[in-house]
Amino acid sequence: AKPVIVAIDGPSGTGKSSTSKAVAAQLGLSYLDTGAQYRAITWWMVSNGIDIEDPTAIAAVAAKPEIISGTDPANPTISVDGTDVAGPIRTQEVTSKVSAVSAVPEVRARITELQRTLATSAEYGIVVEGRDIGTTVLPDADLKIFLTASAEARAARRSGELKGADVNATREALIKRDAADSSRKTSPLAKADDAVEVDTTALTLPQVIECVVTLVEEKR
Numbered sequence: 001a002k003p004v005i006v007a008i009d010g011p012s013g014t015g016k017s018s019t020s021k022a023v024a025a026q027l028g029l030s031y032l033d034t035g036a037q038y039r040a041i042t043w044w045m046v047s048n049g050i051d052i053e054d055p056t057a058i059a060a061v062a063a064k065p066e067i068i069s070g071t072d073p074a075n076p077t078i079s080v081d082g083t084d085v086a087g088p089i090r091t092q093e094v095t096s097k098v099s100a101v102s103a104v105p106e107v108r109a110r111i112t113e114l115q116r117t118l119a120t121s122a123e124y125g126i127v128v129e130g131r132d133i134g135t136t137v138l139p140d141a142d143l144k145i146f147l148t149a150s151a152e153a154r155a156a157r158r159s160g161e162l163k164g165a166d167v168n169a170t171r172e173a174l175i176k177r178d179a180a181d182s183s184r185k186t187s188p189l190a191k192a193d194d195a196v197e198v199d200t201t202a203l204t205l206p207q208v209i210e211c212v213v214t215l216v217e218e219k220r
């Protein structure tokens with residue numbers, strides 16, 4: 001069978017990562033978390049004292065860090081210049097700064113190229129999750145899914161993951177990040193015209209996984 005390319009986009013807290021990893025594992029496909037790549041370059045900018053408010057400063061060094069993503073859904077790894085950053089990219093500091101860094105066109109061009117290289121070299125196919133995969137990175141994907149959920153459901157899921165985090169604060173931070181990601185000029189968060197929209201508000205994770213697996217199988 002020819003490799004199958006699946007794009008899964010949507011705002012934060014819709015279950016993109018859990019769903020994408022599980023679908024890839026179940027179908028023997030590779031997996032790429034593109035948000036982790038944007039977080040990794042943001043971590044590098046913060047660590048190197050680059051002013052996050054200054055897009056010109058960010059653009060000037062966008063090509064410097066070497067970002068390597070492991071694509072095994074059972075063990076998705078991410079490193080910057082040889083350092084494992086899987087933990088540090090999940091801090092609140094990186095989370096609050098990633099939208100500004102990922103809005104810079106030079107950053108997107110650089111990361112998009114990495115994503116296309118990984119997607120086209122996956123032997124059996126790949127599930128790629130992000131914000132602009134169906135619209136910009138892989139417009140010819142075999143299947144495009146756009147996951148949504150109510151703001152309440154997304155905040156509740158995220159606070160559950162963050163153990164003890166305040167639901168209201170989490171909700172505000174999510175809404176702010178999604179608004180920034182949706183309104184930026186270069187490849188904003190958007191549903192591709194040919195994407196299948198799945199509203200996960202009332203669904204359990206196993207139900208979402210089953211739904212996506214069925215859609216992929218129909219394409220194979």
Ligand code: C5P
Pocket residue numbers: 012034035036038039098099100102103129130131132133177181
């Ligand atoms: O998916 P995750 O929440 O880890 O993504 C972190 C951030 O990375 C997003 O809020 C967005 O700013 C950026 N991102 C992006 N394009 C993608 C994936 C993530 O701009 N394809």
